Amino acid sequence: MLRKLVMLVVILAVIGAAAFWFITMPATVSADALGSYTPDLDNGKTMFYAGGCASCHATPNQDDKTKLGGGLALKSPFGTFYPPNISPDRNDGIGGWSEADFVTAMWKGTSPDGSHYYPAFPYTSYQRMRLEDVRDLFAYLKTLPAVQGKVRDHDLPLHFKIRRMLGGWKFLFLDGEQLRPDTSKSAQRNRGAYLVNGPGHCAECHSPRNPLGGIVASQRFAGGPDPEGGDGSVPNITPAGIGDYSERDIERILESGDMPNGDSVGGAMAAVVANTSKLSADDRAAIALYIKSLPPVKGPKRP
Amino acid sequence: MIRTALVVAMLAFGATALVAQSDPIAARKALMKANGDQSKVATDMLEAKQPFNLDAAKKVFATFAEAGEKAPVLFPDNSKTGGDTAALPTIWEDKADFTARLAKFASEAKAAGAATKDFDSFKVQITEVRKNCGGCHQTYRKKTS
Numbered sequence: 136m137l138r139k140l141v142m143l144v145v146i147l148a149v150i151g152a153a154a155f156w157f158i159t160m161p162a163t164v165s166a167d168a169l170g171s172y173t174p175d176l177d178n179g180k181t182m183f184y185a186g187g188c189a190s191c192h193a194t195p196n197q198d199d200k201t202k203l204g205g206g207l208a209l210k211s212p213f214g215t216f217y218p219p220n221i222s223p224d225r226n227d228g229i230g231g232w233s234e235a236d237f238v239t240a241m242w243k244g245t246s247p248d249g250s251h252y253y254p255a256f257p258y259t260s261y262q263r264m265r266l267e268d269v270r271d272l273f274a275y276l277k278t279l280p281a282v283q284g285k286v287r288d289h290d291l292p293l294h295f296k297i298r299r300m301l302g303g304w305k306f307l308f309l310d311g312e313q314l315r316p317d318t319s320k321s322a323q324r325n326r327g328a329y330l331v332n333g334p335g336h337c338a339e340c341h342s343p344r345n346p347l348g349g350i351v352a353s354q355r356f357a358g359g360p361d362p363e364g365g366d367g368s369v370p371n372i373t374p375a376g377i378g379d380y381s382e383r384d385i386e387r388i389l390e391s392g393d394m395p396n397g398d399s400v401g402g403a404m405a406a407v408v409a410n411t412s413k414l415s416a417d418d419r420a421a422i423a424l425y426i427k428s429l430p431p432v433k434g435p436k437r438p
Numbered sequence: 439m440i441r442t443a444l445v446v447a448m449l450a451f452g453a454t455a456l457v458a459q460s461d462p463i464a465a466r467k468a469l470m471k472a473n474g475d476q477s478k479v480a481t482d483m484l485e486a487k488q489p490f491n492l493d494a495a496k497k498v499f500a501t502f503a504e505a506g507e508k509a510p511v512l513f514p515d516n517s518k519t520g521g522d523t524a525a526l527p528t529i530w531e532d533k534a535d536f537t538a539r540l541a542k543f544a545s546e547a548k549a550a551g552a553a554t555k556d557f558d559s560f561k562v563q564i565t566e567v568r569k570n571c572g573g574c575h576q577t578y579r580k581k582t583s
Contacts, residue, residue: 367580370582391569398477399572400572401572402582403576
């Protein structure tokens with residue numbers, strides 16, 4: 136009897152370990168799945184600004200936001216992250232990456248050496264991007280100046296350093312779906328939904344997160360505490376928070392940072408505006424239209 | 439009469455200076471509030487929510503310039519906390535940069551006021567001058583927006 140019980144425990148443990156191994160295996164996109172393609176650099180540039188890559192990856196303390204040497208300290212409740220060098224430098228950046236490596240990073244959050252990226256890199260949003268847009272972005276990044284120098288390691292508590300565990304996080308919060316247009320809605324609204332939920336990754340800051348660091352789906356866009364710590368907060372951008380803003384008001388915020396009450400945006404949003412100001416007026420209008428169309432959701436209490 | 443006016447003016451000046459000295463947080467918040475109110479006037483004129491008026495436009499820049507000139511001394515070391523301040527400790531970590539940014543804001547606002555002759559020039563000037571706002575709000579103000 137006891138022997139049978141021990142056997143059972145062993146078998147269950149093996150199954151459990153196999154399941155863990157399988158679930159936490161870093162996913163990739165193979166080069167065969169991509170096919171041939173001629174990238175559109177203009178669209179790549181648009182994706183660069185819509186995606187706000189420079190906000191995290193630009194070399195800090197200098198003015199050229201196309202120098203993507205990385206190294207900015209990004210505080211979080213889980214530790215401090217240092218976004219890597221994504222300039223086209225062959226040794227220290229992404230100059231040696233294949234297109235499939237890049238698509239894998241953006242869609243699956245997996246690095247070329249097959250390990251998980253931390254979700255501080257917002258692949259939960261970037262996975263929504265169209266393949267063409269990701270490929271255009273890659274081509275555009277390759278046109279930017281190469282910056283030498285590898286970035287230091289993330290500063291995380293020991294138990295968060297086991298990257299394999301992130302496979303479990305992805306199992307819970309990364310569904311691998313691209314965003315399909317809603318045919319019952321206008322092209323403009325679909326464009327806005329795409330920019331906001333895909334490259335723009337607005338929800339990553341404008342939503343509360345659960346204790347595991349996943350976005351609380353029912354309160355998406357309803358604001359929350361400053362993810363970088365401190366006692367600041369990120370505003371609710373559903374009509375429950377900014378219902379008195381017109382579409383034009385939102386466009387102006389994205390264009391210049393000027394809010395209708397005379398204030399100007401601060402914190403990380405100032406860096407966001409540095410990017411959205413470079414989008415076309417049409418794209419800003421699409422974002423505004425979509426934001427105005429969100430259902431009103433009450434967010435967490437603001438401090 | 440002139441003497442009375444002078445005395446009143448001096449007293450008023452003294453009182454302002456005193457408030458600034460005794461409660462720098464309230465004083466700098468008042469300056470920022472005035473900036474916000476004037477910035478709203480500017481936006482409303484740009485959006486044709488209120489008609490363009492040259493005096494009102496110049497007042498926007500004069501208010502900005504005044505805030506930029508008066509603000510630097512309103513961040514003494516004993517005003518890092520309290521009074522519901524949104525100022526971040528980063529101000530005191532790089533005071534030189536913070537002060538330089540205020541000075542740049544003040545001088546650009548002043549020049550913009552002088553260069554504003556009509557609606558079109560106002561539009562150009564206000565857009566340029568307000569680019570300064572985000573620079574400090576990003577680094578030196580508690581995240582609220």
